[in-house]
Each structure stands twice: as C-alpha cells, then as structure tokens.
Amino acid sequence: DIQMTQSPSSLSASVGDRVTITCRASQSISNYLNWFQQKPGKAPKLLISAASSLKSGVPSRFSGSGSGTDFTLTISSLQPEDFATYYCQQSYSTPRTFGQGTRVEIK
Amino acid sequence: EVQLVESGGGLVKPGGSLRLSCAASGFTFSNAWMSWVRQAPGKGLEWVGHIKGKTGGGTTDYAAPVKGRFSISRDDSKNTLYVQMDSLKTEDTAVYYCTTDGTFDIWGQGTMVTVSS
Numbered sequence: 015d016i017q018m019t020q021s022p023s024s025l026s027a028s029v030g031d032r033v034t035i036t037c038r039a040s041q042s043i044s045n046y047l048n049w050f051q052q053k054p055g056k057a058p059k060l061l062i063s064a065a066s067s068l069k070s071g072v073p074s075r076f077s078g079s080g081s082g083t084d085f086t087l088t089i090s091s092l093q094p095e096d097f098a099t100y101y102c103q104q105s106y107s108t109p110r111t112f113g114q115g116t117r118v119e120i121k
Numbered sequence: 122e123v124q125l126v127e128s129g130g131g132l133v134k135p136g137g138s139l140r141l142s143c144a145a146s147g148f149t150f151s152n153a154w155m156s157w158v159r160q161a162p163g164k165g166l167e168w169v170g171h172i173k174g175k176t177g178g179g180t181t182d183y184a185a186p187v188k189g190r191f192s193i194s195r196d197d198s199k200n201t202l203y204v205q206m207d208s209l210k211t212e213d214t215a216v217y218y219c220t221t222d223g224t225f226d227i228w229g230q231g232t233m234v235t236v237s238s
Binding site: 015048050052057058059060063064069101103105108109110111112113114115 | 156158165166167168171182184185218222223224225226228229230231
C-alpha cells in the first residue's frame, strides 16, 4: 500500500498569512494526487486534482504543485473561511490512501 | 443538480449487519467509478472500497480492514450505490460517505453508523 504523510499535522496562522502544507507518498504516484478541505460536520470538498488542477469555483489563492512523491498545497493569503482540516489523497492505485490531515487553526 | 444522498445508517450491535445506500443524480451514474469513504469520530478519512463503472466491468476492490466483511454493489437502473456491511465491529463506527472515485469531486452528506452493544 502507498503511505501518504502530511506535514505539519496542525498549524496556527493569521488571516493574510501564506500557508504551505506538504504531502509525501511512499512511492511515486505521478500526479495522481488530490487535495481536500473539510470543515466540522461537513463532507470533504475537493480543492485540487491531478496535483495542480484547481477545481472550478475554488478561489485562486489555493494552488498545488509537485509530482512523483512530493507535493505541496499553498494558500497564498489565508482567509477566515479557510480555517479547516486539509487532506491529501493518492488515486494512483488501490487502496486510495489519505494523508492524516493538517488542521489549520486561527492564531 | 449533481448530487449524492446516503441513507441507511444507524445503531447496530457488534456482529450485526447493515446496508447503506447512495442515490445519485445529475450525472451519468452507470459509467462512474464509485467509492465509499468513512471517518471515525475525531479521526481522518479512510477509503473503504470502490466499484468500477459499466465500462470497467463493475469489479470491486476493498481496503484490508473490511475485505471479506463488506460488499459494494450498484444498481445502474436505479442510479444507486450500496455497501452491505456484515460482521460489524466497534471499530467500524464512523460516518460513511459515498463519492465519485478518481477525482473524488462529488460527495454525499454522509450517514452515521454506530456499532455498539
């Protein structure tokens, strides 16, 4: 199975900050990497697919990069509605493994 | 409107069974690969399994913790996805989501399954 490791597991940031979350796969997954945002009590929401393709309707302050084993989600200027938990996930093979999540909290 | 709506969750005793349903609308369900994903209280997301679409032969694959106990199926005439969960354990307690496999861009609202005596 492919293991997905996210870092950090949590972070505190202020509105307007630039935030970077990293995700590492235990083997190459090409660009088969999705990023999700989840708020309490809600279903996950797809932000980025294929490592860097922003889903329609998602603000352009979100961006993704990487290929192979190392990936990054960047929020260029954190907004109040961005405080949530973020997950990476590989769709290269089964089982479709998720990272453990990164909780973004208000500083 | 593109939508997935889960149903069938509830309280069940260890060793019991439950079948969840997921009604799809607004997209061509028969071609879509579909997954179930679960989230235990206060924990992260865990992929449960998936079923391929019609062109993929409708075959299934499962995560190790549920293999042999859970069975995913679909009725394309009803645009509905199912998961039959047998020999349930306390560690199966979670919110269960259905979602489109691959890009995982469509999700249901989730249905809670509690396994407890």
